[in-house]
Amino acid sequence: MTAPLTPPPPPHEPTSHHAWQPPAAGHVAPAPHDAAWDGTYGQDGPGMKTEVREAAVITVAVTLAGVLLGVLWWWLAPHVPLVGDVADKRWIVYLADSEGEQAIGVDGTFTLLAVAFGAVSALAVFLWRRRGGVPLVVALGVGGLLGSLLAWKIGVWLGPAQDVIAHAKAVGKGVRFSAPLKLGAKGALLAWSLAALVVHLGLMALFGPRDPEPYQEHGGVPEGPYGAPRA
Numbered sequence: 001m002t003a004p005l006t007p008p009p010p011p012h013e014p015t016s017h018h019a020w021q022p023p024a025a026g027h028v029a030p031a032p033h034d035a036a037w038d039g040t041y042g043q044d045g046p047g048m049k050t051e052v053r054e055a056a057v058i059t060v061a062v063t064l065a066g067v068l069l070g071v072l073w074w075w076l077a078p079h080v081p082l083v084g085d086v087a088d089k090r091w092i093v094y095l096a097d098s099e100g101e102q103a104i105g106v107d108g109t110f111t112l113l114a115v116a117f118g119a120v121s122a123l124a125v126f127l128w129r130r131r132g133g134v135p136l137v138v139a140l141g142v143g144g145l146l147g148s149l150l151a152w153k154i155g156v157w158l159g160p161a162q163d164v165i166a167h168a169k170a171v172g173k174g175v176r177f178s179a180p181l182k183l184g185a186k187g188a189l190l191a192w193s194l195a196a197l198v199v200h201l202g203l204m205a206l207f208g209p210r211d212p213e214p215y216q217e218h219g220g221v222p223e224g225p226y227g228a229p230r231a
Contacts, residue, residue, distance in 0.1 A: 048135075055135035062121050062143025062196075063150060069117050069192075070154030073181075076113070077155070078105040080179035084168025093164045096176050103184060110152075111188040118144055118195025125196075126203040140200060144193035152189065155181050 080103050081096035122140060129136055159181030161167045171177045183189075 051133050051135040054129065055139035058125055058136060058139035059143040059146070062140065063146040065117060065121065066147030066150035067154060069113055069147060070151035071158065072113055073110050073151060073155040074158040077109040077181060078102040079160075080106065080182075081176045082164060082168070082179045083176050084165075084171070084173060086173055091165050091168055093168050103182075106181065107183060107185045107188055110155075110183060111185075111191045114144075114148055114151075114188060114191035115195040117147070118192040118197075119199045121192075122196040122199035122203065126200055126207075130207075131209055132200070132204050137197065137200065140196040141193045144196045145189065148189040148192045152183055156183075 081100070082093050083096040084091055084093050086092075121144065125136055125140060126132075156162075160178045162180045164179065167177055
């Protein structure tokens with residue numbers, strides 16, 4: 001005789017400890033660790049209000065630097081010589097050197113100084129806030145333009161008198177005197193802003209912060225659709 005066959009055990013049924021339970025009403029799942037925020041600097045930066053305040057500070061600082069640009073322009077720019085004469089009992093003023101290039105040198109000096117100021121201001125802003133941001137870039141552009149306008153006005157104010165007829169009468173007939181400081185090429189007023197934007201863009205491209213690769217945030221192992229590591 002053979003032993004009776006033992007019936008197979010019943011299939012395993014999950015106990016109440018392993019069964020999935022729907023969340024209770026009003027329950028909020030905790031946020032993942034990567035989404036935590038410390039209240040000051042989030043994942044995308046310090047916040048719009050902070051960036052706007054920083055942009056305002058940069059705009060004011062860059063604009064005030066235009067005072068130094070104006071002084072340097074007045075000091076380094078070449079002088080355009082004029083001479084006065086009397087014809088038919090009327091004073092006339094003309095260039096003492098009609099073939100001279102001093103007027104071009106005045107514009108060139110302002111442009112070169114503005115480019116240098118733009119590069120320095122962009123470097124200073126990058127060292128202060130390496131993360132960059134649109135408000136900082138706008139502040140550089142607006143501050144550079146305002147600083148150039150301020151420098152232009154200060155240079156003209158510090159330069160020779162604007163009334164050339166009165167100046168010619170004061171120095172006498174046939175005596176050379178310097179023409180008022182004048183910016184002939186108004187496009188030079190954009191040199192500061194353009195130089196600052198180009199230099200800041202280059203610094204951000206070369207030395208700015210990099211976004212981490214997705215797989216680097218999980219120990220270097222890329223994950224599948226449900227968080228499992230890929231084969």
